[in-house]
Amino acid sequence: MRAEPGLPIDGCTFEKEVIRLSSRVISGDAAKSSRRINVVLRTPEPATVSDPEQQLGGKTVPSQGPFADVMKELDQLVGLDNVKELVYEIYALLQIGQYRAEAGLAAGQQVYHMVFKGNPGTGKTTVARIVAKLFQSMGLLQKGHLIEVERADLVGEYIGHTALKTRELIKKAMGGILFIDEAYSLARGGEKDFGKEAIDTLVKAMEDHKNQFVLILAGYSDEMDYFLSTNPGLPSRFPIAIDFPDYTVDQLVQIAELMVKEREYTLIPDSVMRLRQLLTAEKNRTLTAFSNARYVRNLMERSIRHQAVRLLGQYTTTSPGRQELMSIKPEDMRTEKRSIL
Incomplete structure (x- = not known):
């Protein structure tokens, strides 16, 4: 009997073949028999199956698609474990919401306005850009762009000017994220400062357009805590607060x-x-x-x-x-x- 190269043979035939080959080895045809044994004992290699998931930051996420790219970008950042954990929670919530909608279940929308608290250079702006990409990839935001501003971009020079400037920036941020760095500076001037007008305009926009853009306020931890305390309605409007600790x-x-x-x-x-x-x-x-x-x-x-x-x-x-x-x-x-x- 001759087995075709690469094909297995049944157990009975296998024993006969080994006995026959052993006799040929004894008779001196060792080199040829060695090649023959390799042919007989070869078994088909198992089929490889591509893994649709991968581990990033200790979490199992898809290895392909927009969210995979977002998580890879986030995972490359040094430290920020608490931030990565929260971003994954948001992804999980949005993904399960899609599954619930497909199953005919209620998938209520949440508010995603955020406060980022920490010293400069801790990655607040970088994470804001990544969050914008996440929301766009998951269909929460239409554009997923980031508008980064500070007090000077919002506060005007005369009565009514501040509200106009602030509304214009909110309009530009529609479908994306409005990121206000050093947001606590809006409350520094007291009741007569035009910064209060900017805050009031922002609060109204958060209510009127709560599902059309996301507002992220950023700044030093203590200053941001004071800022939120200046308006009783502010803390409840920012359900997500993230601390950005100093790097070691x-x-x-x-x-x-x-x-x-x-x-x-x-x-x-x-x-x-x-x-x-x-x-x-x-x-x-x-x-x-x-x-x-x-x-x-x-x-x-x-x-x-x-x-x-x-x-x-x-x-x-x-x-x-x-x-x-x-x-x-x-x-x-x-x-x-x-x-x-």
Whole structure:
């Protein structure tokens, strides 16, 4: 009996074949028999099935589609575990709402206006952009764009001007997110300040167009708590509040390494040690206003400039090698000079 290559044979025939091949091995036809055994013992490889899901941030999400792209972008951010958890909760709620609608069940809409509280450079604006993409991909928002503003964009110079400017920005944000940074500044001037007019206009728009746009207010934690307390109706209108904690030194080092890698630079080990020293000193110096990733970005960009000056001085007749062009050294990493008042 001869088995076709790659095809299995039944148990009875298998035993006879082994006995016959063994006798051929004894008779000296070992090389040919070795090839023959490989043919007889070959079994079909199991079929591979593509996995429709993947793990991102400890959660199982689809590996394809708009939401997968959103979660990949979010998962690449350093830290922010509580933020990633909340974004997944929103996704789960929207997805289950779609399933309920398909099953003929009530799928009531929720309010998604938010407050982001934390120091500068903790990722508030970046997360707002990702949330906009999530809402657009899940059909909650038509456009999914982000309009980023501050007090000067909302508050006018005379009575009635503020309401007009604020309504214009709300109109631009329809189908997307209106993101107000340092929102607490709207309440700083007291009752006679035009900022109160902006707040009143925003509150009315949240009620009139609650399913057409999402309002996100952002700022320092203590200031935002005070701001919300100035208007009794504000806290209940923002059911989602997210704290953005300061990054740890390890997380900031990781952010720095990602930043320089994108620019095709590297931090040598001594530079990483120098970076840790600078980060620790800066965090201790500015306990309540540390700018986190913003400080790291400024430090890395300044270090790249210092590296360029150093290399230009060292290589006057020849050009530096590839490794030299990429390496950020400790002497390149210097703090910004501050004037003494």
